[in-house]
Amino acid sequence: MITVRREGVLLETTGLKFENESVMNPAVIAEGNTVHLFYRATSEGNLSSIGYCKLEGPLTVVERRDKPLLFPEFDYESQGVEDPRIVKIENTYYLTYTAYDGYSAMGALATSDTVEHFTKRGVITSQFTYQQFKKRVTPERKKASKYFRTNNRRESVSPTGKKIYLTDKNLVFFPRKINGKFFFLHRIKPDIQWVAVDNLEDLTESFWDNYFLNFTYHIFFESRYPHESSYLGAGCPPIELPEGWLVIYHSVCDTPSGYVYSASAALFDLDNPTIEIARLPYPLFSPETRYEMEGVVNKVCFPTGAALFDGRLYIYYGAADKCIACASVRMSELINELMRYKNE
Ligand code: BMA
Secondary structure, eight states, X not given: OOOOEXXXXXXXXXXXXXXXXXXXXXXXXXXXXXXXXXXXXXXXXXXXXXXXXXXXXXXXXXXXXSSOSBOOOSGGGTXXXXXXXXXXXXXXXXXXXXXXXXXXXXXXXXXXXXXXXXXXXXXXXXXXXXHHHHHHHGGGHHHHHHHHHSOOOOXXXXXXXXXXXXXXXXXXXXXXXXTTBEXXXXXXXXXXXXXXXXXXXXXXXXXXXXXXXXGGGGEEEOOOSGGGSSEEEEOSXXXXXXXXXXXXXXXXXXXXXXXXXXXXXXXXXXXXXTSEEEEOSSOSBOSOSHHHHSSSSSSBEEEEEEEEETTEEEEEEEXXXXXEEEEEEEHHHHXXXXXXXXXX
16 A cells, blocks of 8 residues: 555635635646645635645745636636646646636637736537537447436526537646657546647547547546446546656545545556556545535545656545645655556
């Protein structure tokens, strides 16, 4: 087993209107000794925006903005900008988030040359209704049957006449191009899927049309163990190591008292990340402290960002959808343990 050190709660709500209900699920990027943290903040009534704070070293908050950095501006995100992740590829920051319009939750992108002034690029995941998705995936019915059993949003139109799209979130980029292509993960319940494209402009309707016609080929990661039996989602941007891409993801298991969200770990091939090298057969850490067990949603550890300091991996996560906490592990210990569970 790996020794996981709870570093405790890092950020809590304040009296400021945009973050007076909860703070959680932060995007994290470390540059030298500085860690930039872009977190989901909710105001009463559950409207999300993205706040910013800066750390020196893994745990010391030195700056926290009193206004959100990103907030709903467009129809597709009118009810919230949620769950950011961030990477830097060739001098550009790519901040992905869930755009929620009150009915549909979709993966959206914002880019910037600095950590401050992001330009929104709109929704980049598919915008298909469940029925459109089902029609395209039906020829693969056998392999895709769990997608039709999962609690995916089924309606196509809202009472107000708005189109409702299949929920597609947890959009997470790899932090560099792989074989010249952008490589990212997204999640249509219950698995994680992958996309590789030369240019992000290639993500057109006809791209997604073809993608769904060949859908099961794009499944990146499926649940195997009890703690991930309900569904999975990409968590922190993958971390490049000599042994492979380390992916910290969230794994979800339904229980009589509700879903339990844990932080889990797996390793993928550097040149072809669709190849799984190893995964832990148990969660890296699960809700156990009071701040993870009780909050807006109980029993949630939702990892979304990580940073490496002196051989320790600091994992930042939303705890019970209420506050932001951090836990750390020795990287060598985690890799050694993963290697014990290599795929045949
Ligand atoms: C997911 C998202 C996250 C949240 C998690 C646990 O679907 O809504 O923002 O942290 O559920 O409630």
